[in-house]
Amino acid sequence: MKNFWLKLKKPIYALAPMAGITDSAFRQICKDFGADVVYSEMASVTALTYNPGKTLEMLKFSPKERPYVVQVFGSNPEHFAKAVKLVEKKIKPDGIDINFGCPVPKVSRQKAGAELFKDLKLSRQVLKTVTLNTSLPVSIKTRARVGSVDILEFLKNVSDLDIKAIMIHGRSFSQGFSGSIDWQIIKKSREYFSGIILANGGVGLNLTPNPSPRQERGVKDYCDWLLNKTGADGVGVGQGALGRPWIFGELKAKSEKGKTKEEIFNIILKHTKLVCKLKGRQGIIEMRKHLCWYVQGLSGARKLREKLVKIESLDDINKILK
Numbered sequence: 379m380k381n382f383w384l385k386l387k388k389p390i391y392a393l394a395p396m397a398g399i400t401d402s403a404f405r406q407i408c409k410d411f412g413a414d415v416v417y418s419e420m421a422s423v424t425a426l427t428y429n430p431g432k433t434l435e436m437l438k439f440s441p442k443e444r445p446y447v448v449q450v451f452g453s454n455p456e457h458f459a460k461a462v463k464l465v466e467k468k469i470k471p472d473g474i475d476i477n478f479g480c481p482v483p484k485v486s487r488q489k490a491g492a493e494l495f496k497d498l499k500l501s502r503q504v505l506k507t508v509t510l511n512t513s514l515p516v517s518i519k520t521r522a523r524v525g526s527v528d529i530l531e532f533l534k535n536v537s538d539l540d541i542k543a544i545m546i547h548g549r550s551f552s553q554g555f556s557g558s559i560d561w562q563i564i565k566k567s568r569e570y571f572s573g574i575i576l577a578n579g580g581v582g583l584n585l586t587p588n589p590s591p592r593q594e595r596g597v598k599d600y601c602d603w604l605l606n607k608t609g610a611d612g613v614g615v616g617q618g619a620l621g622r623p624w625i626f627g628e629l630k631a632k633s634e635k636g637k638t639k640e641e642i643f644n645i646i647l648k649h650t651k652l653v654c655k656l657k658g659r660q661g662i663i664e665m666r667k668h669l670c671w672y673v674q675g676l677s678g679a680r681k682l683r684e685k686l687v688k689i690e691s692l693d694d695i696n697k698i699l700k
């Protein structure tokens with residue numbers, strides 16, 4: 379088995395999986411700016427078992443995205459077995475990741491994501507099944523805590539299984555996607571897991587250890603602080619990459635340099651052209667939310683946003699940005 383995780387230079391800067399966002403176009407843009415590893419949107423193992431066409435289409439990727447990790451979610455071990463075999467054969471990613479952190483009702487209702495994390499017996503069964511049914515390196519994405527189960531108990535329960543990497547979202551289930559993270563528990567996870575640990579939560583969101591006014595320099599400061607405090611091998615960047623895919627370059631650079639309006643417009647055009655090529659008109663519709671994130675904070679953003687949410691074609695964007 380090729381374990382790409384061991385070949386990555388540390389600290390590792392990963393684009394965290396985000397449903398509805400981390401499609402191939404966005405992953406490619408983030409890769410261009412220096413993301414070391416990118417994750418797919420989460421894919422249902424049940425859909426991959428019974429009706430895989432659309433999901434396989436969603437998981438396609440360009441070789442330039444490598445290393446590329448496909449994330450799957452579900453709760454039925456048999457579906458996991460079938461799905462990971464299919465993904466390995468048809469998609470050929472570099473790794474398989476299992477979602478143990480998603481809190482949304484659609485996923486919880488299936489006892490998947492964060493709900494699965496809470497069920498130590500079933501989560502172990504799922505993980506074991508996946509490791510036995512793929513030759514790809516298996517990683518997991520979890521929360522710091524869900525209900526009465528924390529990441530330490532979770533890791534203890536699967537310590538004998540072949541897991542190569544873990545991205546720990548340092549917020550509890552009840553915190554959702556905002557607020558401060560529990561860096562202590564991420565640090566302590568090292569005692570229970572010897573693979574790659576990525577700390578996740580707040581990078582680029584201007585969360586500072588001691589709340590302070592927004593400063594551009596804060597992005598790198600927070601990330602360095604997170605790496606330092608947790609002793610993690612890298613970080614996962616989620617919301618901080620929205621409208622700011624160049625964050626990966628900023629995090630890796632010695633000093634951060636913001637983008638000019640012209641540079642941002644060029645990135646928007648490149649991103650939109652790619653989305654258009656890969657998804658056609660549907661891609662343009664999906665691009666609208668990215669456009670709003672891109673122009674956030676620019677002068678005249680409100681007026682721009684009003685126009686950008688109505689775009690129907692690449693031509694529309696060209697005209698607006700001109």
Ligand SMILES: Cc1cc2nc3c(=O)[nH]c(=O)nc-3n(C[C@H](O)[C@H](O)[C@H](O)COP(=O)(O)O)c2cc1C
Nearest residue numbers: 394395396397419420519547579580581615616617
């Ligand atoms: C819109 C959105 C979609 C997400 N989709 C997924 C997903 O498909 N799989 C997953 O494991 N986490 C998902 N997450 C969680 C992120 O990967 C990440 O753990 C979370 O946003 C915290 O990191 P951040 O503070 O850097 O954003 C999603 C988050 C957001 C905001």
